[in-house]
Amino acid sequence: MSTQFYNSLTRKKEIFKPIEPGKVKLYTCGPTVYDTAHIGNFRAFMFEDLLKRYLLLKGFEVNHIMNITDVDDKTIKRSFDENIPISELTKKYTGRFFEDLKVLKILPADNYPKATNHVPAMVRMIENLVKNKNAYIADDGSVYFAIDSYHDYGQLINLDFSQQKRSNRILADEYTKEKPQDFVLWKSWKEKEGDIFWDSPWGKGRPGWHIECSAMSTEYLGNHFDIHCGGVDNLFPHHENEIAQSVCATEEPFVNIWMHCEYLLVEKGKMSKSQGNYFRISDLIEKGFSGEILRYILLNTHYRSKLNFTMDKKHEAEQVIQRITDLYDRLLSINNTVENNASLPKEYSQFERALDNDLDTPVALAIFFEWVRKTNIKLDSDSLQEKEAESGVYFLDKVNSIFDLIKENIEVPKEVLDLVNVRQKARQENDWVLSDKLRYKINDLGWIVEDTLTGQKCKPLKS
RNA sequence: GGCGUCGUACCCAAGUGGUUCAAGGGGGCGGUUUGCAAAACCGUUAUUCACCGGUUCGAAUCCGGUCGACGCCUCCA
Numbered sequence: 001m002s003t004q005f006y007n008s009l010t011r012k013k014e015i016f017k018p019i020e021p022g023k024v025k026l027y028t029c030g031p032t033v034y035d036t037a038h039i040g041n042f043r044a045f046m047f048e049d050l051l052k053r054y055l056l057l058k059g060f061e062v063n064h065i066m067n068i069t070d071v072d073d074k075t076i077k078r079s080f081d082e083n084i085p086i087s088e089l090t091k092k093y094t095g096r097f098f099e100d101l102k103v104l105k106i107l108p109a110d111n112y113p114k115a116t117n118h119v120p121a122m123v124r125m126i127e128n129l130v131k132n133k134n135a136y137i138a139d140d141g142s143v144y145f146a147i148d149s150y151h152d153y154g155q156l157i158n159l160d161f162s163q164q165k166r167s168n169r170i171l172a173d174e175y176t177k178e179k180p181q182d183f184v185l186w187k188s189w190k191e192k193e194g195d196i197f198w199d200s201p202w203g204k205g206r207p208g209w210h211i212e213c214s215a216m217s218t219e220y221l222g223n224h225f226d227i228h229c230g231g232v233d234n235l236f237p238h239h240e241n242e243i244a245q246s247v248c249a250t251e252e253p254f255v256n257i258w259m260h261c262e263y264l265l266v267e268k269g270k271m272s273k274s275q276g277n278y279f280r281i282s283d284l285i286e287k288g289f290s291g292e293i294l295r296y297i298l299l300n301t302h303y304r305s306k307l308n309f310t311m312d313k314k315h316e317a318e319q320v321i322q323r324i325t326d327l328y329d330r331l332l333s334i335n336n337t338v339e340n341n342a343s344l345p346k347e348y349s350q351f352e353r354a355l356d357n358d359l360d361t362p363v364a365l366a367i368f369f370e371w372v373r374k375t376n377i378k379l380d381s382d383s384l385q386e387k388e389a390e391s392g393v394y395f396l397d398k399v400n401s402i403f404d405l406i407k408e409n410i411e412v413p414k415e416v417l418d419l420v421n422v423r424q425k426a427r428q429e430n431d432w433v434l435s436d437k438l439r440y441k442i443n444d445l446g447w448i449v450e451d452t453l454t455g456q457k458c459k460p461l462k463s
Numbered sequence: 464g465g466c467g468u469c470g471u472a473c474c475c476a477a478g479u480g481g482u483u484c485a486a487g488g489g490g491g492c493g494g495u496u497u498g499c500a501a502a503a504c505c506g507u508u509a510u511u512c513a514c515c516g517g518u519u520c521g522a523a524u525c526c527g528g529u530c531g532a533c534g535c536c537u538c539c540a
Contacts, residue, residue, distance in 0.1 A: 044540035231540030316489040366487035
């Protein structure tokens with residue numbers, strides 16, 4: 001079966017075929033660095049990580065670009081509120097963002113272009129749009145995109161503007177725009193914005209939000225590239241507007257496949273600070289979540305289904321991660337090298353087929369768990385051949401290259417090891433009272449000791 | 464008002480016309496194992512997929528309706 005992805009543009013699954021064989025050009029909408037990103041934001045970034053990891057597993061060379069929005073209404077407002085320069089604000093939150101990515105083990109993009117570094121490219125694109133009569137200049141020096149000039153406008157979300165409700169906001173904007181739904185490409189400078197402006201053919205100002213992605217994706221990936229991703233909330237207006245801008249400015253096709261992940265809800269509702277159900281990654285780490293736990297929670301629901309994030313999902317994830325990590329250790333104790341000619345268990349092709357089907361991670365995990373059970377049975381009965389252990393390790397490496405759930409080995413502290421050694425002696429002397437006492441002592445230090453056929457095994461206590 | 468999504472066991476969550484399709488995980492209960500545990504494994508936990516009709520030889524899966532949850536219609540991953 002060939003790899004299929006659901007394309008938001010055509011609203012169906014399509015066989016994936018890159019423009020250039022073997023290479024994938026991927027653009028994913030990044031954060032606006034005015035505040036710490038929350039778990040909902042990271043659902044989208046985790047989905048994109050999944051997509052990218054799968055493309056890499058399939059042997060594609062992936063060029064991944066993620067933008068950093070470091071100038072817009074929110075960043076400007078925040079910098080004034082906090083009375084610090086905008087560059088200081090965005091530097092701080094960009095740093096936080098990268099820390100969180102690391103915690104979540106999200107693979108870094110090849111490039112993280114910043115909007116403020118690419119204003120000239122945006123200006124050039126807007127000039128093109130003006131030249132092509134897709135944009136017009138308003139009295140105040142702002143430049144707007146005329147949606148009537150692009151016949152396919154509305155394709156991503158299937159909007160018919162004659163049937164739309166008009167919000168107060170739209171009505172308020174009608175003074176400067178020819179049509180209420182026209183969107184801004186260039187915002188003219190206002191005095192209260194101080195020194196935050198760039199010069200342009202239309203006077204001082206700053207770029208509109210949508211144009212940065214059009215300009216930067218073109219600069220790094222060319223006019224026409226393979227995949228563009230984001231959360232569903234980017235469908236409209238952001239991505240719709242990007243298409244309009246790019247197609248009209250370059251007069252070439254823009255993106256082949258648009259992929260969007262669904263919302264993450266908290267306790268069945270939308271996240272909001274006022275309700276106290278707003279989680280940053282650092283909040284969750286404090287509550288005992290780890291990167292692996294969050295990865296499992298985020299990847300165990302299909303990316304196009306709504307995901308309800310609840311605290312009690314932590315336990316399930318912990319169990320699963322420990323089970324996988326234990327199995328990996330068991331296999332490594334039999335065979336810890338994977339030769340170049342190593343084979344894979346038959347479950348691997350089923351695993352791959354599930355992911356080929358629009359990244360169906362729940363099915364892929366289900367197949368994997370069946371194999372986990374079978375492999376544990378063989379290990380229990382001591383009937384696992386060395387070759388099988390090798391292919392097991394190989395399979396786990398492949399699974400881990402997608403999900404990245406196996407815990408890093410933490411070194412057992414000397415304090416604990418000493419107790420384990422004393423316990424070893426007690427056990428040889430059948431001193432069960434002391435043995436149990438030492439086990440509790442080890443527990444108090446935050447470790448679990450298990451008695452296995454091959455001796456005592458230590459692992460960190462779950463939080 | 465327009466466009467669209469969803470409702471599967473105690474919880475999470477796949478499957479979207481038919482031979483293990485009612486997966487898989489967590490939890491509970493019972494068991495094997497263990498000095499006792501833990502881990503692992505075994506059994507059990509939905510004759511049924513919100514409800515009502517229809518199409519079909521056959522539907523959780525398609526169609527119509529009802530109820531309920533939700534998203535978008537220029538802040539938003």
